Amino acid sequence: MQQAEPILRMVDVRKTFSGFSAVAGVTFEVKRGSIHALIGPNGAGKTTLFNLATKFLKPSSGQIIFKGRDITALLPSAVARLGMVRSFQISAVFQTMTARENVRVALQTTRDDCFSFWRPQGVLNVLNDRADALLADVGLSDLRERKVTELAYGQRRALELATTLALDPELLLLDEPTAGMGREDVGRIAAMIRRVAQNRTVLMVEHNLSVVSDLSDRITVLARGEVLAEGSYAEVASDPAVKTAYMGTAHG
Amino acid sequence: MKMNFDKAGWIVLIVALLVAPWIFYPLLLVKILCYALFASAFNLLLGTCGLMSFGHAAFFGTAAYVAGHAAKVWGLPFEACLAVGVAAAAAVGAVFGYLSIRRQGIYFAMITLALAQLIYFLALQLPFTHAEDGLTSIPRGKVLGLFSLDDNIVLYYTTAVIFLAAFSFIYLVINSTFGQIVRAIRDNEMRAVSLGYDVNRYKLLAFTLSAAIAGLAGANKAIAFKLATLVDVHWTTSGNVILMTLLGGLGTLFGPVAGALVFVMLENYLADSGLPVQLVIGAIFILCILLFRRGVIGEIERLVLRRS
Numbered sequence: 356m357q358q359a360e361p362i363l364r365m366v367d368v369r370k371t372f373s374g375f376s377a378v379a380g381v382t383f384e385v386k387r388g389s390i391h392a393l394i395g396p397n398g399a400g401k402t403t404l405f406n407l408a409t410k411f412l413k414p415s416s417g418q419i420i421f422k423g424r425d426i427t428a429l430l431p432s433a434v435a436r437l438g439m440v441r442s443f444q445i446s447a448v449f450q451t452m453t454a455r456e457n458v459r460v461a462l463q464t465t466r467d468d469c470f471s472f473w474r475p476q477g478v479l480n481v482l483n484d485r486a487d488a489l490l491a492d493v494g495l496s497d498l499r500e501r502k503v504t505e506l507a508y509g510q511r512r513a514l515e516l517a518t519t520l521a522l523d524p525e526l527l528l529l530d531e532p533t534a535g536m537g538r539e540d541v542g543r544i545a546a547m548i549r550r551v552a553q554n555r556t557v558l559m560v561e562h563n564l565s566v567v568s569d570l571s572d573r574i575t576v577l578a579r580g581e582v583l584a585e586g587s588y589a590e591v592a593s594d595p596a597v598k599t600a601y602m603g604t605a606h607g
Numbered sequence: 608m609k610m611n612f613d614k615a616g617w618i619v620l621i622v623a624l625l626v627a628p629w630i631f632y633p634l635l636l637v638k639i640l641c642y643a644l645f646a647s648a649f650n651l652l653l654g655t656c657g658l659m660s661f662g663h664a665a666f667f668g669t670a671a672y673v674a675g676h677a678a679k680v681w682g683l684p685f686e687a688c689l690a691v692g693v694a695a696a697a698a699v700g701a702v703f704g705y706l707s708i709r710r711q712g713i714y715f716a717m718i719t720l721a722l723a724q725l726i727y728f729l730a731l732q733l734p735f736t737h738a739e740d741g742l743t744s745i746p747r748g749k750v751l752g753l754f755s756l757d758d759n760i761v762l763y764y765t766t767a768v769i770f771l772a773a774f775s776f777i778y779l780v781i782n783s784t785f786g787q788i789v790r791a792i793r794d795n796e797m798r799a800v801s802l803g804y805d806v807n808r809y810k811l812l813a814f815t816l817s818a819a820i821a822g823l824a825g826a827n828k829a830i831a832f833k834l835a836t837l838v839d840v841h842w843t844t845s846g847n848v849i850l851m852t853l854l855g856g857l858g859t860l861f862g863p864v865a866g867a868l869v870f871v872m873l874e875n876y877l878a879d880s881g882l883p884v885q886l887v888i889g890a891i892f893i894l895c896i897l898l899f900r901r902g903v904i905g906e907i908e909r910l911v912l913r914r915s
Binding site (some may be wrong): 409411430431432433435436440441442443447448449450451452456459460461463464466468469470471472473474475476478479518522 | 779780782783784785786787788790791794795797798799800801802803804805806808809812816
């Protein structure tokens with residue numbers, strides 16, 4: 356069945372930065388419909404792996420397969436158009452625009468007038484309803500006309516999520532979605548992730564282990580650029596190698 | 608409020624364009640308009656797209672030579688001369704853009720400078736540019752085949768119409784569906800990529816449009832002053848257009864126009880004063896950067912918007 360085919364498969368992927376192996380031959384799969392977490396001590400190569408999967412970095416060797424298609428040679432923008440969309444560790448927004456305009460930029464990808472330098476942007480107003488609905492989903496209805504610079508940190512992260520969801524990605528990659536948030540915001544974002552994951556696949560890098568145990572169906576532990584362990588939260592947590600890795604770097 | 612500010616700007620601009628030749632020498636105004644358009648084209652790239660080109664003289668100068676050659680040697684009518692000048696600048700712009708947009712910041716600026724120097728040396732060596740002498744005595748011809756451009760008032764109003772049309776075109780581009788994405792790329796390029804935009808194609812189009820409009824300014828200048836010389840492709844011209852833009856207000860619609868006005872006026876009046884022109888302009892530029900960073904129009908806009 357189609358269920359058996361993983362949505363994302365990375366095969367022996369390596370990335371070397373001038374002699375240093377940030378990712379040293381990682382093979383792993385993300386099952387369609389799951390919430391999959393990548394954890395590991397700082398410097399384990401989690402974000403590098405994210406950058407490789409979305410092609411923001413070119414792998415030194417190895418193969419990346421998305422929806423059964425080899426995407427190893429594609430541009431990052433082409434990967435996004437195929438349905439794998441990422442967020443960033445530092446909230447990535449368009450700072451001179453309003454919240455609504457931010458979401459509209461994402462919705463514009465569905466239109467065929469992106470290169471129409473003669474068409475007044477008033478025609479984009481037809482996207483306002485969808486943009487507002489997405490903003491309402493992340494609790495930003497009241498702030499939709501505000502400039503992004505007026506938004507608080509947690510609100511910007513929510514806006515980033517709304518912008519990402521505007522593309523309706525099949526595979527959503529979240530890089531530390533709760534980083535730097537207070538407890539209340541963490542709870543809200545976690546609930547939001549659970550909700551949006553109902554009809555898509557989520558791969559996330561996350562340090563907050565309670566969020567990870569709460570949300571994830573499957574967890575891959577990375578250390579020094581290699582897969583250390585993989586399984587459910589309970590399996591991974593009881594793995595002696597994982598314990599050593601975390602203790603060894605005095606983390607968690 | 609921003610809307611009203613721009614509207615007031617348009618009214619001031621159009622009224623000024625209409626009455627100016629009755630107050631100032633028309634040829635001086637033609638020079639101002641050519642540089643104002645050149646600076647506005649440059650601002651389209653730096654202000655909207657965030658790309659700092661240090662080689663825009665290449666497009667201005669290429670179009671000046673090509674339009675001049677078309678008028679003098681080929682004997683083409685005025686409008687056709689402008690068209691071939693613009694086409695030449697757009698073609699050079701597309702090639703230079705393709706070669707430079709993959710780099711960012713200072714690297715981008717250096718590549719555009721290096722490519723522009725290439726044009727400078729070509730202009731020095733090619734037979735049709737006449738090296739140090741340049742193209743001189745370019746015939747102005749007639750506008751629409753009817754009115755002789757040798758009448759300075761006709762020349763002025765023709766230039767004013769060309770300027771206004773091109774300036775409106777820039778306004779259209781900035782506020783287009785395309786302009787919206789270009790601004791997103793300027794704000795956060797990685798994020799635009801992650802949303803699926805092939806940013807290099809957008810940058811290339813913006814670069815080519817900017818080069819084409821810079822070319823229109825150069826072609827118009829060459830025919831108005833019957834002259835295309837090495838100064839038009841020299842790096843100091845690339846530098847001057849940056850200066851005008853920053854002086855007037857980077858990223859503001861009317862800033863480059865105000866910057867060109869101040870710059871050309873200063874150059875014109877200081878030329879008779881016996882003072883070292885470049886030195887005084889340099890000093891004024893430093894003062895501007897220190898006192899009002901947003902440029903003349905940028906500061907006025909801020910004052911008006913704050914008061915309301």
